[in-house]
Amino acid sequence: MADEVSVEEKSEINWRVFGLSGGFFVLFVIASIINLDAVSSVVDACFNWSISWFGAFWQVLVLLTFIIAVLLGISKYGSVRLGGDEPEINTFNWIAMIMCALLAGGGVFWSAAEPMYHFLDTPAFFSGSGVESATAAAVNPAFSYSFLHWGFLAWAILGTLGTIVLMDGVYRKELPLQPRSLLYPVVGENGVFGLLGDLADITSILAVAAGTIGPIGFLGLQLSYALEKVLGIPDVFMTQLGVILAFTAFYTITAILGLEDGIQKLSDFTARFTLLCGLVILIFGPGSFIINHFLSGYGTYLDNFFSISLFRGDANWLSWWTSFFWAWFIGYAPMMAIFVARISRGRTIREIILAVAVISPVVTNFWFSIVGGTGIFYELQNPGVISESLNSSGMAAALLDIIEMVPYIGPNILMAAILYLIVGFLATTGNSMAYTMSMVVTAEDVPPKWVRAFWSIAMGAVAAILMKIGGVNALQRFIVVTAVPVSVFMIPTLWAAPKTAAELYEKQNNTVTTSSVPKDSLDVELTEETEEVTN
Template sequence: MSNSINPSKSPEMGTAKVEVNKLGLDNPAFWISGGFLALFATTAMINSEFLSSIVNSGFGWAVQVFGAYWQALLLLTFFIGLVLAFSGLGSVRLGAIAKPEMDGFKWMAIILCTLLAGGGVFWAAGEPIAHYVSPPPLYGVEENTTVRAFNALAQSFMHWGFLAWAILGTLTSIVLMRLHYDKGLPLQPRTLLYPIFGKRVLTPVFGGIIDGCCIIAVAAGTIGPIGFLGLQISYALNDLFSIPDTFTTQFIIILMAIAIYTVSALSGLNRGIQILSRFNVILALGLMVYILIFGSTNFVINAYLHGVGTMLDNFIPMATFRSDENWLGWWTVFFWGWFLGYGPMMAIFIAKISRGRTIRELIMAISVIAPLLTCFWFTIVGGTGLSFEIADPGSVSKAFEGFNLPAALLSITKQLPMPTLISVLFLILTTIFIVTTGDSMTYTISVVISGETEPNAIVRAFWGIMMGICALVLISLGSGGVSALQSFIVITAVPVSLILLPSLWNGPKMAIEMAKEQGLQ
């Protein structure tokens, strides 16, 4: 009788195999996404001009070929979701449990902080003044400065409002929650295509390609804001405190951000992510109240009501505007391509935190309440900037020249009482917004890669650190490196948007199935 040990039966080999599975090293999605990001960063270091030319060509092609499709996809997702919410299907409870796992405030805080991200501060300051200085083609030049300001806010609301939020986790979350919690399928992007391809999407190669595309899109979408965080905070520190605006400063800022969001992701949904989100919502509310009291209160209230009214009045024309493709590529299609890239992974995250919610609660929170709060926040920040600009022409627009987002923000905060303190609080707010996106996406990528609802700590740390390192590599090349990645995000929206498409009919279909099972029909 042989004393040799069969390797396949070895306890050590068995343990090693379990560890490989936990780390996700046997998942092709790990090698596809990780390898691509490494290749992108390496190419940027070797020949950034070559990379930029390829990305810009791909960006132009994506905008021209898929722009109209993306606009229709977002529009349909929003309206179909509303029909479900206001029909009898709205009472369907998701996640196979009788009541929510998380209370309403914590749930809403995590949703707002994760999905609003860095756009909640710098874009809120910069986009309204951009549309004020250079009016959108749908509105044209308006001589009345107040009306021009309201139109600028309405256009910003369209980009960051109902349609943008709806694509991030309404119909797709319904599909994922049905197939994961009720049917036992993995909480991975591939599951969105299960109703079409069946078990083939569960195979390593086919499923790995689907998951890999979605991971690349969301990683690129997260690395970009992390990189810009370093650039923007460094600029602001130089402006406020004369700290040198150098790569060293940017390096330290990003290193701190990596440490915070990695530790937060390691602590899980019920600790780090939740604590940071709650703190940020409280800080944002405090700043809102402060600006309302000491800023242009009457203008802000009027601007919000008039801006929302203008957006609703021109909702379909703005959502379907196709007369100026060059402008669309810079604005509407760019933003929506960016949000589309986040779609599947955000749906996974929302499915994870929304267990026990009804379809009505889910859709109303994401498609209606969150967008209206976002629009109000844009009015608080950007609307206050517009009121300062109207009162003193050039006070904000001159700082914004060259599309300088952090300068636009600082030009607003410096005109408020206690300018230095308020500026610092806004920088803290921005940092935590981006950190909460970093930790939630680190957590979600780890879920997809490992196949575990509570991923291994090493997996979470790896993805958190890897995204930070990619951001550092790109900003070491200057803002052009991060800009190339931002444009690349829109290219990744091409395959991702095709993965999201079937949810238009699968979401309602599964809602009907659950309604019957729950005795609601």
């Protein structure tokens, strides 16, 4: 606690970054209240432009990031230790914090909906091969695209190369733990602290805030729908508002408590609870179907890995699926890299890449197989049992209908457990991103509590207002727009991370070699050399 007080006393807030990023959302809400149609039209036009000009670039960017990260991890440079000699957080808690920070509510919502959507309407890549929708032949293609969007490429862009560059810049070059430091390999120190650096910070804050506010608003809809279905409480705006206010208070408190007392404990419990829920569904649900199609779906995914990663055959389909997801994750990339860098001191490059780009996506994909696979299993048995509610009421209804189909367990019990997971994941994302945004505007590892509280409350307030005026969809589409400048800032990591790893490897190797030579032997060598010179 004493450390936090001292940090708060010496913190210097970048008011330009703070004011422009925070003020943008205030103006966005005001403009939406005045003329929502005009705001939506502008966002739609920017969305279409972004997809048209940057969609293909994003596909190449995420693929190259993953390939370079894996090559670094398996090379000799993977042994390089970043930011310290020993890890500060135990391995399970560390991986749990990484996973929970990204998955948010989206990982639970989409785990039910995306495999079902692709099953009911075969993705464009596979439809040309004669795969008929809503049949047994459509299961593996449905999983393969879900694995693509929530798998290796998605996770790699979030916390591998960017994390390496940031950790080197912060802990070796003494740069701030901010998105602006990603620009150092291109613009140098003067550019990092100039207007371009401010722009990198502002756009990164806007992107991650937009990406988090959308799921917060959706959480209100999800829980309100559940309360009406289970308890008969009317699914109206006041119920949705009450849910968001309670949720905002919850994750604000955990953000104020900090990394160890708040974020770490919440993510640890949520990760363990997720494992328990997944095990229950496997045991009492269609476990064999899930495991079989997880493996065969992965086979389809890996067999077509490069083809589906670079598929450009249907621009309209891509704009609502692959391009949208890549924009969403790219928008998160600088802030997630900061968060991973903050909790990964003392980890090796290999450990970071293994945790972020391999373990996390495989676990995520298996979770998608559990939830989405359960829905597909029952849909195959009884067509319409899940798809009707999915098409009529959206993701909120589909998830609950899938949970109700699992036998032997009271549907309300399992439903309550899954809803907690949504709250737990999204709360971890909300508090960790509020914490990270606070780090950006203060350049402090432990930012002031009031700044953390500001961002936490601001995201909840904007989500509530946008839900009232119907602007959540516009903000979600704005995610794609904000990814444009952020994706440009991520380009230097493609060459800066390998260069950094090579430099650190040589430095650490030379240090180890020098320190491993006994002092006595050095004295003997120096004595012999002195005698030779004297003679």
